[in-house]
Structure formats: structure tokens, C-alpha cells
Amino acid sequence: MELEDSRADPGREDDRTSALVERLFQDAVGALELYTIYLGERLGLYRALAEGGSATSAELAERTGTAERYVREWLEHHASSGLIEVDDAPAEPLARRYRLPPEHIPVLADSNDVRYAAYKGVDIVRAGRPLPLLVEAFRTGGAPAPLPSEPEDEGGRDYNRARFINLLGKEWLPGITDVDRRLRAEPAARVADVACGTGWSSIAMAQGYPRITVDGFDLDEGAIAVAQQHAEEAGVGDRVTFSVADATAPGVSDQYDLVTIFEALLDMSRPVEALRAARTMVFPGGSVVVAEELVQEEFTAPASDLDRYYYGWSVVSCLPGAMGDPQTAATGAVMRPSTLRRYAIEAGFRDVEVLPIETDYWRFYRMIP
Numbered sequence: 001m002e003l004e005d006s007r008a009d010p011g012r013e014d015d016r017t018s019a020l021v022e023r024l025f026q027d028a029v030g031a032l033e034l035y036t037i038y039l040g041e042r043l044g045l046y047r048a049l050a051e052g053g054s055a056t057s058a059e060l061a062e063r064t065g066t067a068e069r070y071v072r073e074w075l076e077h078h079a080s081s082g083l084i085e086v087d088d089a090p091a092e093p094l095a096r097r098y099r100l101p102p103e104h105i106p107v108l109a110d111s112n113d114v115r116y117a118a119y120k121g122v123d124i125v126r127a128g129r130p131l132p133l134l135v136e137a138f139r140t141g142g143a144p145a146p147l148p149s150e151p152e153d154e155g156g157r158d159y160n161r162a163r164f165i166n167l168l169g170k171e172w173l174p175g176i177t178d179v180d181r182r183l184r185a186e187p188a189a190r191v192a193d194v195a196c197g198t199g200w201s202s203i204a205m206a207q208g209y210p211r212i213t214v215d216g217f218d219l220d221e222g223a224i225a226v227a228q229q230h231a232e233e234a235g236v237g238d239r240v241t242f243s244v245a246d247a248t249a250p251g252v253s254d255q256y257d258l259v260t261i262f263e264a265l266l267d268m269s270r271p272v273e274a275l276r277a278a279r280t281m282v283f284p285g286g287s288v289v290v291a292e293e294l295v296q297e298e299f300t301a302p303a304s305d306l307d308r309y310y311y312g313w314s315v316v317s318c319l320p321g322a323m324g325d326p327q328t329a330a331t332g333a334v335m336r337p338s339t340l341r342r343y344a345i346e347a348g349f350r351d352v353e354v355l356p357i358e359t360d361y362w363r364f365y366r367m368i369p
């Protein structure tokens with residue numbers, strides 16, 4: 001193997017090399033932390049600490065139906081990492097009392113809070129499962145073979161739930177004046193929520209606008225089944241319906257005042273066809289609103305942390321998910337505004353408008369007919 005000559009400036013090389021070693025060590029600390037967060041989330045350890053207050057390892061094990069020795073190791077890890085606190089750290093491990101600082105409760109224990117991030121542990125574990133199959137997919141160029149089985153109800157598909165419930169019908173759509181006006185007006189507006197996943201965006205729109213009806217579509221049968229259940233539980237089951245349908249051929253046209261696509265075009269193998277279908281689904285004068293990742297306008301290296309984050313998801317999950325279709329656009333998670341504009345124009349729109357809705361993670365677009 002021919003390596004670049006590092007002897008020209010050995011001091012600089014040593015610095016860069018040590019920095020990289022340190023960086024990978026810190027990455028491993030972070031990865032392991034997310035695995036332990038997966039366990040805390042799955043086992044209800046955070047919720048038990050938040051609701052029941054401080055606990056010894058035995059008390060927390062008792063509250064959560066878990067084994068004390070495992071829980072003790074988890075608590076010691078979390079306290080040593082600063083994720084939880086330990087009261088005065090007595091020398092006797094079984095006597096130590098641990099608590100969740102109040103500032104950490106929204107992030108680790110309250111899934112209704114927009115700052116809730118414990119799902120990241122779940123997402124990272126789910127994303128890791130197909131990696132051995134992805135090695136082979138890199139060689140063949142296709143999609144990774146499906147996993148033989150995955151744990152049911154891991155909650156990972158609800159990652160956008162808190163955002164939708166707290167912001168979609170309360171801030172984001174009210175921020176688009178003409179859309180907001182139409183959704184409040186008579187006759188009751190009809191909304192199509194394309195690639196709605198487990199339905200939280202559809203539910204949040206119905207909650208924010210008590211007159212409207214929403215039809216949610218997604219290819220994923222499992223997601224659609226739980227979406228209907230979520231809608232009933234949220235009390236909007238009479239105005240929100242869900243069905244399994246491909247965004248590229250939903251089988252409806254000219255029926256909607258608003259068509260939304262949230263964080264899903266990038267996952268689709270045929271985004272142009274999906275946009276073309278969305279164009280035929282709206283009444284004249286209706287709107288197609290899309291939200292996708294807030295990536296930089298251009299490729300840069302090194303890039304922002306957000307671009308790094310979305311590239312990470314792209315490599316391990318979003319791009320592979322779209323590679324099974326021989327006609328795939330192979331977009332990946334880093335779909336820049338120029339790419340979306342190109343897709344929109346190919347789909348028959350005149351242009352794309354970036355909407356003035358500020359978030360740290362998404363950019364909102366409206367397709368201009």
C-alpha cells in the first residue's frame with residue numbers, strides 16, 4: 001500500500017494522527033452511550049427515574065422489573081457519563097442513590113417534548129442491524145437484503161412525533177398564511193399527507209384545524225396499521241383516514257386543498273413521480289408543501305455537523321433503502337435545494353419556493369405550479 005509521505009513534517013503528522021485517534025475514541029464513547037440510552041429507553045429506566053424520583057439500583061430494578069446487577073452497571077455508566085446524577089456517591093455501590101436532573105427529563109424521559117432525544121439510541125441500534133448486509137449491497141449496487149426479523153414496536157418510527165404534535169398545526173402551517181386561511185375556512189379543506197409513516201403529521205394537522213379531513217398514505221403496511229390506532233387514540237379517527245398506497249400512484253386526483261410530504265421524498269426511489277402525482281392531487285389553487293433536511297446549499301468538506309449527521313443517515317439507511325428499484329433516483333438524505341428544484345421542475349412545477357419556517361433541522365418548500 002502506498003501512503004502519502006508523512007515524513008516531510010513529522011510534528012504536524014503526529015498532531016493530526018493523535019487527533020484522529022482521540023476523535024475515534026470519543027466517537028466510540030458516544031456510540032456506546034447511545035447503546036446504553038437504547039436500553040434506558042426500551043426498559044423505561046428514564047421514565048421510572050423521572051416519575052418515581054431518585055432510586056438505588058435495587059429500587060430502580062424493582063420499579064422496572066429488571067435485574068439489579070444490570071441496572072447498577074447502567075446507573076454507574078450513566079452517572080460517570082453525566083447523564084444522571086448520584087447523591088454524594090457513597091462508597092457502597094448498593095447504597096448509592098441516582099436521579100435524573102430536571103433539565104434532562106425533557107430529553108430522556110418525556111417523549112411529548114420536542115427536545116426528546118432518547119429515540120436516537122433506538123434509531124442507532126435499528127440502523128446498525130442491517131450493516132453486515134449493507135457491506136454486500138455496496139458491492140452489488142442493490143438494496144441490502146431484508147432482515148430475517150426485527151423486534152416489533154421499537155418506537156423508532158415515531159421520531160418526528162413530538163415535532164408534529166407541538167409544531168405542525170400550531171406554528172408551521174399557521175406560518176403559511178394562505179394555507180392557514182384555507183384550512184380554517186368552509187367548506188372543510190381536504191388534506192393528503194403523503195408518506196405519512198405512523199400518522200403523526202396527519203393527526204397533528206387534524207388537531208390544529210378542527211374542520212379539515214386528512215387522508216394519510218404510506219407504502220409501509222405496518223406503519224399504516226398503527227397510524228389508524230394513533231388517530232383513534234388521539235380522538236381524530238373520524239376525520240383522519242389512512243391507507244397503504246404508493247406516492248407515485250396514489251389513485252386520486254384533483255381532490256385536495258393541501259398535499260404534504262414530510263421528510264420522505266429523499267427516501268423515495270422515484271421522487272419526481274411522487275411530485276408529479278402530488279401535482280395532480282391538488283385542486284387548482286391548492287398547495288404542495290414539502291419538508292426535507294436542512295442541508296447546506298452546496299457540498300463542502302468539511303461540512304456542518306448537520307450535513308455530517310444527514311450524510312451518516314444517508315450512507316447507512318436512506319440511500320440503501322432506495323437502491324432496490326432499478327429506476328431509482330438514488331437521492332440520499334442530503335437532498336440539497338437545487339436537487340429538489342430539479343425534481344419539481346421535472347414533475348411539471350414551475351419552481352420551488354423556500355418557505356419562511358425556521359427550524360434547526362428541516363427546510364420547508366412550496367411547489368409553485
Ligand SMILES: C[S@@+](CC[C@H](N)C(=O)[O-])C[C@H]1O[C@@H](n2cnc3c(N)ncnc32)[C@H](O)[C@@H]1O
Pocket residue numbers: 157159160161194195196197198200201217218219220223245246247248261262263264267268269
Ligand atoms: C423518513 S419516513 C417519514 C415518515 C413521516 N412522514 C414522518 O415524518 O414521520 C419516510 C416514509 O416514506 C415512506 N415511503 C417511501 N417511499 C414511499 C412511496 N413510494 N410511497 C409512499 N410512501 C413511501 C416510508 O414508508 C416512510 O414511512
